[in-house]
Amino acid sequence: MEISMEKDLLSPGAHDVAVDGLTQRYHVYGSGPVCVAMPGGPGVIWESLRMPAAEEFLTMVYVEPLGTGGSQRLPSHPDGYSRKRYTRSLVGLLDRLSLPLVILLGHSHGGFVAQYFALHHPDRLSGLVLYESAPVTGPPHIAEAGTKIEEFVRRHEGQAGLPRVLHGLQSMSVTDDEEITTTLRDLMPVFFANYWERENEFGSLRETISCTYISSLDEKLEPDIIDDRDTLPSLAVPTLVVVGRYDVQCGPRWAEELHALIPGSRLVVLEDSAHMGHLEEPAAFANALRDFTRSIPA
Template identity: 25%
Template sequence: MGPPAGTTDLVDVGGRNVAVWSAGDAGPPVLLVHGIPTNSRLWWDVVPVVAQRARVFAVDMPGYGDSPAPEDQPVDLASQAALLLDLLDTLGLDRVVVVGHDLGGGIAQILAVTASDRVAGLGVVDGVSYDGWPVPMVRAMKAAWPLLERLPAEVLAAALRPGLRTLFAQQDRADPFLDRFLEPWRRPEGPRLLARHLRSLDSVYTQTVAPFLPRLQVPTEVVWGRRDHQMKPRYGERLAQDIPGARLTWVDDASHFVPADRPDVVAEAVLRLVERAAR
């Protein structure tokens, strides 16, 4: 089943292919960045709403979803952020509203600090930050990467499902999203790719940009699930306190996967950013 709006294309970014789900014909550009172990389909119910008032570009970071990651291509946060800047150049986008979840939230912070002239608005949704990650669940997976990369792909996908299910507050919404998240890991290269991502995780990147967050002069929305037992709510509160003028939205009936649990709240926050960035 294809996405509910728009099209997905492989974009050649300096010889590297990046899968981009684009939707919307007019308005400011919005870049949506997922985390681990998801893909652009995290934004399944967010994109159609935002695309009514903006041009939306939801990416699969290299090594996730439909974006390949050759062995010589690094997949750490700083490298992913640098590739996204190259993607903006390729797409002809000067400044974008960038919104990230989980690892994508860390990448959004990196972009806002290191390429502030390209970021018109910043959104962080239960994003990795400071020294608060890898979160406990992912830390356990990282410790087990030598075993994970040897698992058959179907076994890996089945093993991931129960733990990921606990990151949804709205259990009736979990299964369709889990199917979308896990499908790429069922491919033969899935276990090796996931192990590679796990090995690359390091909070040094968000710790490096953290001292510069109070200097940001960009409209910022922080959205956090109060029931997130992995990337704890205190990090969302700290981000909102550190970034001048940031607006914090608590989502009482959401856990870590807020874009799946409450896409309406996330879409509203993104559209607020679009409006604020246009002023």
Template identity: 30%
Template sequence: MEVIEARGLEIAYERAGEGPPVVFVHGAAEDGRIWQPQVAGLADELTVVVWDEPGAGRSSDLPEGFGLTDFADSLATLIETLDLGPAHIAGLSWGGTVVLELYRGHPELVATLIMIDTYAGWKGSLPADEVRKRVAGTRQMLAAPPEDFDPTLPGLFASDPPTRFVPLLTAIAADVRPATLGHQLTIMAEADQRDLLPRIAVPTLLIWGELDVRSPLSVAHQFEEAIPGAELVVIEGAGHLSNLERPEQVNEAVRMFCRAHPPRSS
């Protein structure tokens, strides 16, 4: 991992491969390690960059009052510092919400959008009753004694987690910071980015697990209908973390999309 400074914070990232740049943005209760199969599978053709967002992995803790725009601005600083833009930008779950906010504030850095099992914020994608249920579950999780804290969100996989990734998931979970997770999920509960979707003017790929129960296919279809020209790829037999459950299929979808839409020179 390498580190840059962004607005007084240390942001850790990994970079591998050569070719058109693709930046992967992880979900809540995760860090850049969640993209291991994408780094390994795509660096033969693409410059693959994964970050640990502020408050996660090897990056600095979140400052007080850090909001969705601050996450997006920090991501913009990473892209600018590494001279990657305009780049393919991929976001998983909460990471997709961050990516949408990046596009809102810094569209010149975005060549294409790759949205994986994500949301236009919970408020913008889910029924109000479901949002309230998730907020209550978050409060219960965070109220547990430290020794009982379990950041594993329900419904991440269609069945059991893939055996080969269980050690990785265990290591990531052990490093989750409760304050970060609580703050992220509060932002998600209040975020509604539906106004942005019809204004997206870059090629957009939607990758969704067929059996995702956290962001069901109905959300994917909302994106597909709202974003002009959006392309939807459904990953059969996969749940919310389709990038781990079916990495070969996800990698192939990303590879073909990036080939079809090479970034212009900055």
């Protein structure tokens, strides 16, 4: 893969720039208004968020967050990757690209980062897309995910591939890049509404997806607490909330709460998706994004 260094920073392909003294890698595809996409995990490769249907009407800038892929690791790795630190890096990237206003799309953990960014730098955004995000983590989030996992297991009882998923659920406390990648691949069916029925479409992603282990501790080795419920009602950025009906990690309960908290937000539920609606229902996902983009004041 050829990496562009300091030439046309919004030309198609992969680019490396120095931000805050660290290498920041990102990938550009498509044309139209700029949408910066922050993947989830944290630590999951950016390719899992690639959305060609959106590239037909948006210039998609897919970020490899610090510590992931070709972007540089912090000296404190695997700790220190707080939402504040990711936001600082994103601000620096927008400055390097000379982009005063963009649409920011955050998927899963990337949605938590996008929320934080929007609350602290609303002047840098024309729009915000919270895709499989939630206003809070911790015990309530864990309990809801547990309920959704039980529903997933019941729905797929007797499926030959279910024991591998259950093994992955028992291995979620791993702290090694190779082990967390293995666990992520074991768990892949959980991220889809009907993985085994469409394994010919999604199986290659399961074989190739990878993840870097990144802890939930900040640079002071304190948990990076996420609870935006008190501040989201002050958010004035046009916002689209997207969720898959069968999402286990950040399901409809949290999307509905985000929608209720954020004034004037739009809510789109993808009825045949779980956590990867841009792959499961690409046309519906792209249509929601296109309609939202058209609604943003010029």
